Structure formats: structure tokens, C-alpha cells
Amino acid sequence: MFTAYKPSKGYDEYFSGSAEPREALQPLISSLGTLGIEELNRNHAAAGMLLKRLGATFRLNDSGDKGTERILPFDPLPRLIRTGEWQTLERGLIQRLEAIDLFLADVYGDQRILHDGVIPREDVESSQGWRPQLQGFKPPLGKWCHISGLDLIRDGAGTWRVLEDNLRCPSGVAYFLENRRVMKRMFPSLFSGRTVQPIDDYPSHLLQTLRELAPWTNQPKVVLLTPGVFNSAYFEHSYLAQQMGIQLVEGRDLVCEGDRVWMRSTAGLEAVDVIYRRIDDDFLDPAVFRSDSMLGVRGLMAAYAAGRVAIANAPGSGVADDKLIYAYVPEMIRYYLAEEPIIENVPTYLCSRADDRAYVLAHLKDLVVKSVAEAGGYGMLIGPHADQAEILEFAAKIEADPRNFIAQPTLDLSTVPSLSQGELYPCHVDLRPYVLRGKGAWVSPGGLTRVALRRGSLVVNSSQGGGCKDTWIVEDSPC
Amino acid sequence: MLSRVADSLYWINRNVERAENISRFVEVSEAMALDCPPGSAEPWLPLIDACGDRELFDTLYPQGTPEDVVRFLVKEPKNPSCIVNCIAIARENARQIREVITTEMWEQINDLHWTLQESDAFWQLQPQEQLREIRRACQLFYGVTDATLSRDLSWQFSRLGRLIERADKTTRILDVKYFLLLPSPEEVGGVLDELQWISLLRTAGAYQMFRQAQQQGITPRAVAAFLLLDPIFPRSVRYCLEGISKALGVIRSSAVPGPPDDLECLSGLMLASWSFVRIDDLIGQGLHEAIDHFQSDLNRLHGLIHDRYFVMPTQSPSESSSDLACVPA
Numbered sequence A: 001m002f003t004a005y006k007p008s009k010g011y012d013e014y015f016s017g018s019a020e021p022r023e024a025l026q027p028l029i030s031s032l033g034t035l036g037i038e039e040l041n042r043n044h045a046a047a048g049m050l051l052k053r054l055g056a057t058f059r060l061n062d063s064g065d066k067g068t069e070r071i072l073p074f075d076p077l078p079r080l081i082r083t084g085e086w087q088t089l090e091r092g093l094i095q096r097l098e099a100i101d102l103f104l105a106d107v108y109g110d111q112r113i114l115h116d117g118v119i120p121r122e123d124v125e126s127s128q129g130w131r132p133q134l135q136g137f138k139p140p141l142g143k144w145c146h147i148s149g150l151d152l153i154r155d156g157a158g159t160w161r162v163l164e165d166n167l168r169c170p171s172g173v174a175y176f177l178e179n180r181r182v183m184k185r186m187f188p189s190l191f192s193g194r195t196v197q198p199i200d201d202y203p204s205h206l207l208q209t210l211r212e213l214a215p216w217t218n219q220p221k222v223v224l225l226t227p228g229v230f231n232s233a234y235f236e237h238s239y240l241a242q243q244m245g246i247q248l249v250e251g252r253d254l255v256c257e258g259d260r261v262w263m264r265s266t267a268g269l270e271a272v273d274v275i276y277r278r279i280d281d282d283f284l285d286p287a288v289f290r291s292d293s294m295l296g297v298r299g300l301m302a303a304y305a306a307g308r309v310a311i312a313n314a315p316g317s318g319v320a321d322d323k324l325i326y327a328y329v330p331e332m333i334r335y336y337l338a339e340e341p342i343i344e345n346v347p348t349y350l351c352s353r354a355d356d357r358a359y360v361l362a363h364l365k366d367l368v369v370k371s372v373a374e375a376g377g378y379g380m381l382i383g384p385h386a387d388q389a390e391i392l393e394f395a396a397k398i399e400a401d402p403r404n405f406i407a408q409p410t411l412d413l414s415t416v417p418s419l420s421q422g423e424l425y426p427c428h429v430d431l432r433p434y435v436l437r438g439k440g441a442w443v444s445p446g447g448l449t450r451v452a453l454r455r456g457s458l459v460v461n462s463s464q465g466g467g468c469k470d471t472w473i474v475e476d477s478p479c
Numbered sequence B: 001m002l003s004r005v006a007d008s009l010y011w012i013n014r015n016v017e018r019a020e021n022i023s024r025f026v027e028v029s030e031a032m033a034l035d036c037p038p039g040s041a042e043p044w045l046p047l048i049d050a051c052g053d054r055e056l057f058d059t060l061y062p063q064g065t066p067e068d069v070v071r072f073l074v075k076e077p078k079n080p081s082c083i084v085n086c087i088a089i090a091r092e093n094a095r096q097i098r099e100v101i102t103t104e105m106w107e108q109i110n111d112l113h114w115t116l117q118e119s120d121a122f123w124q125l126q127p128q129e130q131l132r133e134i135r136r137a138c139q140l141f142y143g144v145t146d147a148t149l150s151r152d153l154s155w156q157f158s159r160l161g162r163l164i165e166r167a168d169k170t171t172r173i174l175d176v177k178y179f180l181l182l183p184s185p186e187e188v189g190g191v192l193d194e195l196q197w198i199s200l201l202r203t204a205g206a207y208q209m210f211r212q213a214q215q216q217g218i219t220p221r222a223v224a225a226f227l228l229l230d231p232i233f234p235r236s237v238r239y240c241l242e243g244i245s246k247a248l249g250v251i252r253s254s255a256v257p258g259p260p261d262d263l264e265c266l267s268g269l270m271l272a273s274w275s276f277v278r279i280d281d282l283i284g285q286g287l288h289e290a291i292d293h294f295q296s297d298l299n300r301l302h303g304l305i306h307d308r309y310f311v312m313p314t315q316s317p318s319e320s321s322s323d324l325a326c327v328p329a
Helices: A023-033 A039-053 A083-107 A122-124 A173-186 A202-212 A234-246 A299-306 A315-319 A331-339 A354-362 A386-399 B005-032 B046-049 B053-062 B066-074 B082-096 B103-117 B127-148 B153-181 B194-203 B209-214 B220-229 B237-252 B261-275 B277-287 B286-310
Strands: A057-059 A069-071 A074-082 A147-154 A160-165 A222-225 A247-249 A256-257 A260-265 A268-272 A274-277 A310-312 A367-370 A380-382 A405-409 A415-420 A425-430 A434-437 A441-443 A450-452 A465-473
Touching: A023 A039, A023 A256, A039 A069, A039 A074, A039 A173, A039 A415, A039 B103, A057 A234, A074 A083, A074 A173, A074 A425, A083 A147, A083 A160, A083 A331, A083 A434, A083 A465, A122 A160, A160 A247, A160 A260, A160 A310, A160 A315, A173 A202, A173 A234, A173 A450, A202 A222, A202 A274, A222 A234, A234 A247, A234 B082, A234 B103, A256 A268, A256 A299, A260 A331, A268 A274, A268 A434, A268 B220, A274 B194, A299 A310, A299 B220, A310 B066, A315 A405, A315 B261, A354 A386, A354 A405, A415 A465, A425 A441, A450 B005, B005 B046, B005 B082, B005 B127, B005 B153, B005 B194, B005 B286, B046 B066, B046 B153, B046 B261, B066 B127, B082 B103, B127 B153, B127 B194, B153 B194, B153 B237, B153 B277, B153 B286, B194 B209, B194 B220, B220 B237, B220 B277, B237 B261, B237 B286, B277 B286
Parallel strands: A074 A465, A222 A247, A222 A274, A274 A310
Antiparallel strands: A057 A069, A147 A160, A147 A425, A147 A434, A256 A260, A260 A268, A367 A380, A367 A405, A415 A425, A425 A450, A434 A441, A450 A465
């Protein structure tokens, strides 16, 4: 089955440089061989159909038209990570979020890290995620980031690195869970003879985490706040609410009165304790943030300040999600925890610094340049794939607003064999594990592996031809 | 329960019930038409009247051929009440409250929706087979609902939507066909075209149960009595009104008892006037007028339910009774 497969020149997760199967992969590769490429293709098509029938679909942002509803393309070849390696990553993720949380408490509190000059004040205060309204505020449990999804990648040498910290409303976890269900249903033979760490308890951990955020009651009322049915991640919102058995609400379903948040129900008004919000800070409360927001709840921030409602993640967390602040996270780990980062960053040039900027402008054709506030693969330049006009255009943008850009070397993201036009092709992948932090911390076993299904593409975002794979955490000694 | 959620549950069920009824109307007429002289639109146009969309139909299809009627009722995009649109509306409402309904219910309605939207194989089936599949898929949705959903408010609002739509369709089909089949209102009990009456009973989904209940043969009077007043047939008006009344009672039970409001008065009076009446009196006073009156009562009932439960409450807790906020949903 893999005879025609040519691993990429970077790090292939199935085969080593000499095209030998990696040790832990041998059993899976032989199961795949037994299955055969024809059946793989057939079940692949059936899996796509099943996802649609299960309703694992999203609508593109720009349209409410039913015709544009589609699934996130699903690739059937799983991605394997060995338990030992995973445990190190888990520790690294928890360490990183611990430091980010201390940073948030600090910048909205005493600002020691700014006074000590570890991070320039202007870099924090110029961030789009900075919310000065929250200065002096202490969230429940003293934690800010309760639900995070960090993006990890492996570089050309196979070394794991953090690419981005998603601390606002990281999405994709429903696909992570549904992919496993589909995988088990369509490809049961691939599971036989090995133990894959189960992931079905994610909703239980999520609910537990959310409930812990309301220490003032034994029976907290938890709701999930969605922008509504036209949001592209609506499937995930309804899926998570359903899995946890909590109510899915829109801003118009809630009302604030007497420093509490209430839900409008057929039996009158009912108090709400915890809001898992899937809308950005800007839209949460028109009285405090964007006054034109139709999605939020007027008075929500006052109730939050009065300590009568918990919001996950805490408003203001977005400042640490800024791609410029990202560059300082290793420093935060050293500063707050006096530890070395377990997972390194990708080397990053800050265009706000004159010498970095000069280097970036001189090497644009080798670098990836990103706008610090954009997500979804938008607002970015991939130097080696860009033509001269695009490079000049980006150079002008950087000169005009250096704070808004960072640059990183073009990484040879690791590859995993994936179905492309009916045959196996090495496609680039990243990984988004989900980290839950209530009283303790918990990391999902594995996460959403996103895969760039366009041949040669480095962009894994669903808006740009990306799909996803199931991720298996497997025992070190495969049977 | 959120008002918005109650509204969605109600409309999911009204639309599934509507689609199921229309599929049965058309399925029976397809079979009936094969017994009629070629080119005759006899069984077809009354279906449009029974669905209450005559004006739109005449605008879209001035020719009004049998094929036009079927296309209009099954998949004409401009007809909001065609089967494909009913299912799309039901599915969209279900999508908005997926966390409330069971996964099995969601899968059933979503599956039917995508079959109608995208399956070429489905639309290549024989017309009667298509309609049978749709009818069965709708009935399966009820079965799945019955077997998986807890009997809480979600259940009550679902039932309410289903029964109101059912009572509406039963009376409409009876009204349209009854007078078409009678040479004149004075000749009730006169000349009878057996086939036509069988077809009416089948269209209303009542043929077999009618036969079991009425051993002596088909008379217009017996058909009207069965569809309107039978106490145990689940599609009769009386049966539907009993269910509606019960559901409304359960939904209201959390509120403080007191004098009946407009909604309770209306549902109680409707139930009484269709339970304590004889078919001869109804026919004597004019069956068409009685059904017309029922239709307008049903519309008023819907309006009152809408105002009471689906429009979101705006009073703040300080304005409402102090302990109301503590009532579990």
C-alpha cells in the first residue's frame, strides 16, 4: 500500500528518512496494508457522508445560505503519538498555561513583569486583546484561561514547538470528538490489537471545570453562550451543550438585573452562574465593550465584577493570545515559574524591534509573516510561495504598522500520509490539544490534528483547504 | 425552558406533521389518479385547497396539471409549505436546539433533510415510493421522539405542535373532499362513490381504523363522525383537542392556580364543543360552517400559545413574583 508513497524531505511521522517505517508505526502500517487502498478510499467517502448525516457541518462565515453548509474534510489515516512523548507535551502545555495565567493576573494587577522590564509595557497596552477595563479585577479561582487550545507543530527535525496560543474561543474540539466516533465506526480493524487512549470523557471534564468556576453555589447553572445559528462554529456549540446537558443560549436569551445574570425561560427568569462564552470580548457587553454588539448581554460585565457570574475564558485573556505577546511566553515561564520551557516556541522576529524588522524586510522571501491579531490563516505572507508583488505589498504593510507583524522561519511542518486524489500523499499537519483548567488542570489525550490537504500547502486552516485527522495516543511498546 | 426553544420544538413538529400529511395526501392521490380518466384533474386540485395554498398555486401554475400539483406540493421552492421546505424548516429549527432534542431525533430529521436535498437516487424512485419513504421517515421521527425524549416541557411543546397541525389537516381534507363528493348539501347520505370515500379515508390516514370501528359500511355521515368526533382515533379532531388540552395543562401547572385565562378558556371550550356534540346536529347546522369555525378557533389558539410562551418574557425578577426565579425549569 505504501510502495508508491514518498515521504517529504522534512519529518514524516510514518517513515524515517530512509523510508523505513518508524518503530511504533509498524503494526498500524501493516493493518492499513491489510485494508488496502481501495477499501480505504471507499470507507473514506462513506465517512464523509456519515459526518454530514450526523450534522458535523459548518457554514462559511459570509453566508447563511444552506447550500454552503459542509463538513470539515476528514482524512482516515490516523496520526500516532507515543505515550511517553505525550506525557512530556502534557507537562509542557500545563506549564505554559500556568505561566500565561500568572501573566494575565499580573498585567491586570500589579504589573510586576512590566515594571521589571521583562515585557515592554507598550507591547501589552497596544495589543488588540488588552482590556484596560479589567485592571484590578480578580476572576473566580484566580484563573483566567479555563479552556485553551494551543497549536503545536513538529519542525523539520521532528522537534515539537508551540506555534500559537489560542486563549479566546478555540474551536475544533467537536471535530476532535466526532472524528474518533467516525473512525471507530468506519475503520474498526485499525483499532484492533492496540490501545488508543479514549477521549469520550472530554465533555465530563469540561462540565466539571465549568462547575468549579462558581464556588458560591453547590448547584451552579452553567450555560453556553453562542453568537447563534449562523456562526461557522455553531455545530460545535450545540454539540458541546448537548454532550454536557447544559443550555445553549444566545445574548437575547439572557438579561442582567441586580448584579445577576438571568435566563428568560417559559417559567420566568432563572439565575445563571457560569457562562461558557463562545463570543469574543468585544461583543460580550455593549455597555462596556462594543456598543453596537447585538450578540452580548447588557450589564454582564457589572455582574461579573460583582462576582455573581463566572465567564470562561475570562474577558481580557486575549492579550496573551496576541502573536507578539506569544514571543514572550518563554520569558514568562522563566520569570514566574523559574523553570525552563518544556516546549519551545518557534523562533520569532518582532517587527516592532528595529533590528528584527531590518532582518525581516531583508529576508521576506524566506519567512512567514503573520499579522498579530488575525487568525484562520488570514493576513499572512508565506515568503517562499509569494511573488515579488506580494512581497513588496507586505513590506509596505510592515513599514506602516510594525507592531502588527511578526515573522518566523518557514517551517518544514511534519507530514503524515493522507488520502489525496485517491492515493497517499505526505501532507503537512499541526496539532491542537485542549487544556482545561478549573481547580486542577487536564489535557485532552491528543487533540485535533489539522492537515493541509492541498498538495504542498503549509496552511492547515479549514478556510484554506485544510481538513483533519484522528490523533491516537498509543502505548510506547506497540503490540 | 427558553421561550425560543419552546418555539422551535413546536415548529419542528408542526412541519414534520405537515410534511407527513401532504405526503399521504399525494401518495393516495397518485394511486387514485390511476383509476381516473386520463387528463382529469379531479383528485388533484382539492389537495391544493386542502393545503390552503390555492392563490399561490394559480399564480405559479396557471395550467394546473396533475404534475403541477405534485411538484407544487412536494418540492416547489416557492411554496413554503411544500414537503421539501417543511422538512428544511423542521431541520433548521432542530439545528437551533440540538442540545435539547435527542441525538437520535436530530439524526432522523437531518438524514431526511439531506436525502431530500441531495440524493439523486431518492428522486429516481417511483413517485409513490418517494412519498412512502417521506411518510415513513416522518413517522419514524415521532417514534424516535416517543422512545427517546423525556416527558418534560420539550415533550409537551412537541406534542402541542404535532396535534394542532394534525387537527388542522384532518378538518381541511374533510371539508374539501366531503362537499366535493356530495352532489349537494341536501343530499347527505345520497349517491355514494365508494372509491372516492375510501380514498378520502386513506388520505386522512383513517381507512383501516374506520373499518374496524364501523362494521356496517361507508356513509358520509359515518366518515364525518369518525374524523371529527371519534374519542380514540389519534387523528380525529376530538382526540387532538384532548391532547392539546392536556399538554397545555401540564405546561401551565407550574404557575399559580387562579381563574382561567384566555388560552385556557379557548382550549377548554373547543374541547367541550367537539366532545359533547352529535354528528347529526353538526350536519344539520352546516358541517362546512362548523369546520370553518373550528379553523378560526385553532388559529386563535395558536396565536394565544405564541403570545404566552414563545414571545420572550421581558419582566425583570424584581417586577415578577419574588420566588418565580427559583422555580426549576
